[in-house]
Amino acid sequence: MALLEVRDLTVVFQRRGEKPFTAVDEVSFDVEPGQTVGLVGESGCGKSVTSLAIMGLLPSRGATVTGSVRLEGQELLTLSDRQMRDKRGKDLGMVFQDPLSSLNPVIPIGIQVTEVLERHRGMQRKRAMREAEELLRRVGIPDPRRRLDEYPHQLSGGMRQRALIAIALACAPRLLIADEPTTALDVTIQAQILALLAELVRDTGTALVMITHDLGVVAGLCDEVNVLYGGRVVERGERHALFAEPRHPYTHGLLASIPRLDAPRGERLNPIRGSVSDNIPWTTGCAFAPRCPRAIDPCTAVTPALEADLNGRLLRCHNPVPAEAPVPA
Amino acid sequence: MALGSVRKDRIDALAETANTPEEDSGVSLAASAWRRLRRNPVFLIGAGIIVVFIVVAILSPWLAPHDPADRSLVDQVIKARNQIPAPQEGHPLGGDDQGRDLFSRLLVGSQQTLLVGVLATLLGLAGGLVLGTLAGALAGWVDSLVMRAVDVMLAVPGILLAVSIAALFAKPNLYTLIVAVAMVQVPVFARLLRGSMLAQRASDHVLAARALGVRPRAIVFRHMLPNALGPVIVQSTLVLAIAIIDAAALSFLGLGNPDDKRPEWGTMLASAQGVIDSHPHLAFLPAACIIVVALGFTLVGESMRDALDPKNRR
């Protein structure tokens, strides 16, 4: 049994007096214990909404969540608010994008770590403080005892993100969700944080769902990669295979648009044409069709299904990039 | 008074909206604000009240069935028995303690209220415009000096300032009342205009105009002032409500227009104090008029402020 099973997860937003908007559309994926799974896509593809839906953090008004999210076989979507609160922070941890705004500016770092220990592990403040110091040390914050009494604005960006990771991992959750954890950081710090996440995941056996628009992050960290477009998974595969041989034109385009140092001089970058706002609805065909260089007639008439190719790669495309012959096992 | 016990933050936040960039889709700030306002019931109710009030104020000399100063019912007033004219044929609300037709006085009173509110607001705006533009456009020591003075004025609670000023004229009349109410608003407008000027000085369209060699005076009048218009309209609407309430408070303290021939709601309310126990309607009716009109301007001002707030745009 997989640790996390997401089946046909659908999130529809409805504001008063406006048309409903489907942000996540029948998304399914599994996460095995200890595995790192990437959700990749441009902003607006539904990856963050997926993570908030798993955590049960979407607003109760205006957002309708259907489908199924099972953690160790237990359905999360039907849990009461109280039961879900017991899961969050204990079995499910989350790291957010902007560490400065995600930490409370008027509360010392120490309290922000200990409150989760007090809540889920029933620790007294004093013991929790010792534990918090240890946690901060483990995520690589120097002089952790002093940091306990400091406030978020007194820490550097990388240190803040380390503190957020310490908070998310405080109760040794089975699953950690990281939503663009490096986007707001300097490039040098990004690499450090990714290395830290990889190390922690390896040491603790926590499974990780990595949400990012940055294929570089995925390449270094994830075992399996889901590419999302317009709220649906368009391609899924093992990391090395996917990078070596992207088959969906969108994945292909994403990889081709990364500047490469080893590219021949004079070669042009290949950006994907248009923007997410050019989408057509999935019900009338493939949402990516208007931007797709390989679009053919059925693409704007028939909704493509998510199907496995000969190598076991899952694809949602009428006219995928040709694959090499299947490699005999 | 309430809004007039000036909140610098609120003024400054409003000033900031002068520098809100246009939306991607090219919908201007004013257009998108207007789109939201049209559907906002709070705005529509407020606007309805204001329109009715202005129409009545302008037409009141023709609408009023009697001369508001004519003491035609005086023979029905018996001071000793505390008796005043009851509602009767031709006098739907009866008379006041001087035997004048109450209904006509209420109608004509709207004119004075409108006059005081509008003139005081315009005067306050003019003063604030001079100070704020000077400070915002010239910066440097002029700015420091003007803003220090403005902050000192803001340090005195609004109504206290108005009362002080009104009390200092030997004989209160309509114009001293207007000046007193207007003076309170000068620092408010000055701070608002300076804030929006500063917000814009650093903005791209002003930099572009400067880079093109447009003369400073033209930049101020053609590029900066028009953009400050939105916040100024909002503030003026709110100030109108404050001015009407402040003017009533001054009349209540005996610092209003003593001219009995020109009825004014605040004065009517003040002069009804003596008979409030036996004839409360003499006080309640003018008070209700003040409240409804002030509420109308407040509703419109607040909903416009919300509509201009970039946080609410979507």
Next chain:
Amino acid sequence: MLRYTVRRLLQLVAVMAVLSLLLFAWLRALPGGPVSALLGDRATEEARRNLRAQLGLDQPIIVQYLKFLGRALSGDFGTSTGVQTGDSAVEIFLQRFPATLELSVIALVIAVAVGIPLGYMAARKRDSLFDNMSVVSSLIGVAVPVFFLAYLLKFVFAEKLGWLPDSGRQAGDIDATRVTGFFILDGLLTREWDAALSAFTHLILPAVALATIPFAVVFRITRAAVLDVLNEDYVRTARSKGLTAPVIRGRHVLRNAMLPVVTTIGLQTGGLLAGAILTEKVFAYPGLGQALALSFEKRDFPVLQMLVLCAAMVYVLVNLAVDLSYAVIDPRVRTQ
């Protein structure tokens, strides 16, 4: 922190100096000065000149100001010429200050104790009927002239229903011992319960009237601040930790939302002083507001000068206290 406080106190001195000069100049530059007030319009020119010389008004205005300043610094603001003729302005102030402070504090407590919880609830139930009703009633609260509301309360609860007294600070037949000048406190200290109760019932109506506007403003600011904070990322983080609702509310939402509310409360103290002028007049409440209204009426310049300066000083001091309390709530200010 200390340097900041000292700098603010120096600013305060500067503001007071400028304000006193402006006030002083204004009082003397305008027609209807103390001479006409004391002698009336029909006095002879000679009588006027004598009085001017007697009051020192014939000297250059700068000399007058410096003399005034010198006396003021030694605690002499002159003698009342109308409000309580013969008493010194300082005496009048000290006598009436506890009354107005008692009234303002109770009004502020009402405004805060009702405004903050209501504002929080309205924000939590945004766009609900409760929210819309409270927003509209807070706008109405702002549009009602204070003195009219005072009259309305007096008319209904004192005249018609007779539940509460209509004027004064304490029932006349109570012979209470005076200790601090705060009547409720005095009653409690001396265990004269009937005196404390009487002082309290006398305070209810004026305090409610005075509290409406600060209440409406505190309500609105709290609502807006809570709405802002609820959208903050750190509240989402707190929820992702599985914290219980009371912890999220108390530790994460309210504490941050209090920043703008504290500023507002500070600013409202100025409005309280102004509102006291009108409220105290309606309820014949013997406080500073009543004295101020009287000093305008009778052109009692020494009293007027003293009270306006004190009002401004209280206002500036409260704002200083607000800025300092900011440092307590917000570590970003404290550690800069």
